[in-house]
Each structure stands twice: as structure tokens, then as C-alpha cells.
Amino acid sequence: MLVRLLYASRAIDPACSAIEDILSQSRQFNPGSGITGILCYGGGIFLQAIEGGRNAVSELYGHIQKDPRHKDVVLLHYEEISERRFGGWTMGQVNMSKVNTSILLKYAERPELDPYAVSGKVSLALLEELMATASIIGRA
Template structure:
């Protein structure tokens, strides 16, 4: 059974390029063997991530993230059984916020920033879908 999970968290420490690279490298190394695909979006100290795959693999990975000291205030935004993946060709995509138009962010939030803590899980997922549609995502290769 396939599931999709969307969560948000805050970085426990200020984000650096090395921390982001480490998280992405770990995801890209771990996820293919476990059948997990997804996308990671970050801005300032906020992470928003979609995980897709088998129920056990996705739930175990989410539980690992909840316990990860790099994350705090981990919040489950959406969880659903799915018939197909949205991110089937992604081991872990990364949103390039430099390419994001502020008006797109304002479509889903009160301010032109990524803040999944102040909007619904459905709005956060819709924003991620639009980011992909506007080619604001890096790292599609598996």
C-alpha cells in the first residue's frame, strides 16, 4: 500500500549549506533502497517535506525525522493512502527558492514566505505542486 505524508519542522540550529547538503545526501542515499520518493522545501529555518512510498517505510522514516536532533516542532500536515505517486522519479527534490515568485507564495499564505505552520496541509501540498509545475525544483535525478 502506497502512502503520502507531508510534514513541516523547524531547524534546531541555523541552516547552513553543509547541513542542507547532508540532509539531501542522506535522503538520496537512503530512500531508493526503501522505495521512498519525495521533495524537500526549506526557507529560513522551516522545512516542509513530502514522503511517498510503502506505509511501513514512510512511517519509519517519519519517526526517524521526529527523533532527529536537527528538527524541532515537527508537525504532521497530511497523511493519505494513494493509488500513485506524484514524485515517482524523485529520490529527494529540492526547491530552489530563488526561482519562486512572491505572488505564488501569496496565493497560499498571508505573507510571501513558506510557512506551512500557518496554512492547511492541502494548501501546502498545492504550493509544492505549483513549485514543481513552475520548475522551481532541483535534483529530479535518482
């Protein structure tokens, strides 16, 4: 059974290269586990959707909750799915520096990434729009 999980977290050290480490680990680990997804990072906040088998996704989320690079980990959305939306990426990355602020304003009060201030469904809609507008880099 396929599931999709969406979570937000804050970087322990927003200035560090945690995003590159996370992407590198994801791209090595995820193919063997059947995990696909997308990672968005901006303003010290991670927004990530992961898809795959229920057990694999649950296990990965458990690791994320214990990962010392994250704090304030919050589950935003979880659902059983019939097909993947982010199946083309072992872990895609959103380049927030190239995102048009009008896209962010469409889903939030201010033109910044803040999944803590909106619903999980709104955050998922934002990720889908970022994907549709080719804001995804690192299609590994």
C-alpha cells in the same frame, strides 16, 4: 499500499548545512526503501512530502521526529494514494531563492514559506505548483 506524508519542521540551526546533509542522506537511503519525495527549505523551515510504502514512510517519519537537526516537527497531511506525485525524485529540492513570491502569496498571507500557518492541503498544493513551475532542483 502507497502513502503520502507531509510534514513541517524548523531547523535547529538555520545557518548550518543541514539541508545538504538531509538531501545527501535521502538520496542514499530512499531508493532502497522505495521512498520518493520533495523537500522545500526557506526561512529556517522545512516542508517535506515523502511517498512510499506505509511501513517505510512511517519508519522514516519516526526517524525525522528524532533527528537532532529538526524541531517542532508537525504532521500536516497523511493519505493513502493510488500513485505517486513525486515519483521522479529520490528527494527533489525546491530552490526557494528562485521562487516567484506571487506563488507563495497565492497560498499564504505573506510571501514566505510558513506551513505552520496554513492547512496541509494548502502546503501540498504549494509543493505541486512549485513542481509544475520547474522550481525543483536536484532531481536525483
